[in-house]
Amino acid sequence: xxxxxxxxxxxxxxxxxxxxxxxxxxxxxxxxxxxxxxxxxxxxxxxxxxxxxxxxxxxxxxxxxxxxxxxxxxxxxxxxxxxxxxxxxxxxxxxxxxxxxxxxxxx
Amino acid sequence: xxxxxxxxxxxxxxxxxxxxxxxxxxxxxxxxxxxxxxxxxxxxxxxxxxxxxxxxxxxxxxxxxxxxxxxxxxxxxxxxxxxxxxxxxxxxxxxxxxxxxxxxxxxxxxxxxxxxxxxx
Numbered sequence: 001x002x003x004x005x006x007x008x009x010x011x012x013x014x015x016x017x018x019x020x021x022x023x024x025x026x027x028x029x030x031x032x033x034x035x036x037x038x039x040x041x042x043x044x045x046x047x048x049x050x051x052x053x054x055x056x057x058x059x060x061x062x063x064x065x066x067x068x069x070x071x072x073x074x075x076x077x078x079x080x081x082x083x084x085x086x087x088x089x090x091x092x093x094x095x096x097x098x099x100x101x102x103x104x105x106x107x
Numbered sequence: 108x109x110x111x112x113x114x115x116x117x118x119x120x121x122x123x124x125x126x127x128x129x130x131x132x133x134x135x136x137x138x139x140x141x142x143x144x145x146x147x148x149x150x151x152x153x154x155x156x157x158x159x160x161x162x163x164x165x166x167x168x169x170x171x172x173x174x175x176x177x178x179x180x181x182x183x184x185x186x187x188x189x190x191x192x193x194x195x196x197x198x199x200x201x202x203x204x205x206x207x208x209x210x211x212x213x214x215x216x217x218x219x220x221x222x223x224x225x226x227x
Contacts, residue, residue, distance in 0.1 A: 001169075034213035036152075043202055043220060044144075044152065049213035087152055091213055094166040096142070096154040 002026050002090050006099035012107040019075040021102045023088035028068045032092035035064055035073045038101075039084045047086075048073065078104070109133035109216045111203045116221030119193055127221055129186040129203030134216075136184040140164075140206035142214060143177060143188050145199035145223075155201070156188065160209040171197075193225045 003026035013019050023033065031051035036044040046055045048064040051071055061076045075082055083106055088099040115127040127143070143155040156167045156177040165177055176189040186203055200222050204214035 032211070036214075038152075043217035044214075045217070046213055046215045049207065049215075055215065089152075089154075089213070091211060094157065095168050096157065098152040098154065101151045 001095050002029060002093055002097055004088055004090055004097050004099040006086075006088055006102050008102060009100060010103040010105060012105050013078050014107045015078050015080055017078045019078055019082075019104060021073045021086055021088075021104075023066075023071040023073070023099050025069045025071075025090055025092075029090045029092035031067050032090055033064075033066065033071050034089045034091060035062075036087045036089065037082075037084045038087065044087065075104075109205070111205060111216055111218035113201065113203050113218045113221035116201060116223045118224045118226065120227050121194055121225055123193055124189070124191045125193060125223060127188040127190065127201055127203075127223070129188075129218060131184045131186065131203075131205070134205070136179075137161075137181050138209060140208065140210050140212070141179060141186045142204045142206060143186075144202045144204050144214070144217075145197075146202070146220075147196075147199040150199075153199070157206070158186070164210055190223070193223075195225050197223060198225050199223060 005024045033051040035048040038044040052064045085103045112130045140159045142157040174192045200220040202220045203218040205216040206212045207215045
């Protein structure tokens with residue numbers, strides 16, 4: 001299986017901050033990488049697919065980059081509604097695997 | 108509007124069975140792969156099983172292989188997960204998720220989840 005490792009596991013930030021979350025795959029996955037946002041009590045929401053393509057309706061302050069084994073999710077200007085847990089996921093191969101999550105909390 | 112609605116969860120004793128359903132609407136069900144993803148209380152996301160658009164590719168996580176069976180019914184636009192020999196560590200919120208493609212894509216639509224609790 002392909003292991004996905006996210007860092008950090010949690011972070012504290014203030015509204016307006018720039019936030020970066022990294023995700024590393026245990027082997028190359030080309031750009032078959034997605035990012036999801038999950039708020040408490042809610043289902044995950046797709047933010048980015050193909051490593052850098054913004055899903056329809058997702059604000060442009062979210063962006064993704066990377067290819068191969070190293071990927072990044074950036075929130076350029078953190079808003080109050082962005083405090084949530086973020087997961088990366090590879091869909092290059094089965095089993096599909098998720099990172100352990102990064103909880104973004106209010107400082 | 109694309110919608111996925113799970114049902115069938117509940118409290119079940121270890122070793123027993125449960126069948127989850129996911130009713131879909133708002134898209135051409137036959138054109139997309141579908142998946143089950145679970146989340147244990149306070150934990151992260153775990154992919155459980157996936158099925159391609161035509162049921163030609165069916166895959167399971169090692170943790171459920173041999174115990175769970177995924178299937179789909181085009182006539183009812185529905186996805187199912189038959190869960191046998193349930194264990195306490197199967198306790199989780201089970202989500203149904205739509206693939207963006209017929210076999211290999213991100214998950215662009217999720218249901219609200221159905222809770223499965225395995226306990227004596």
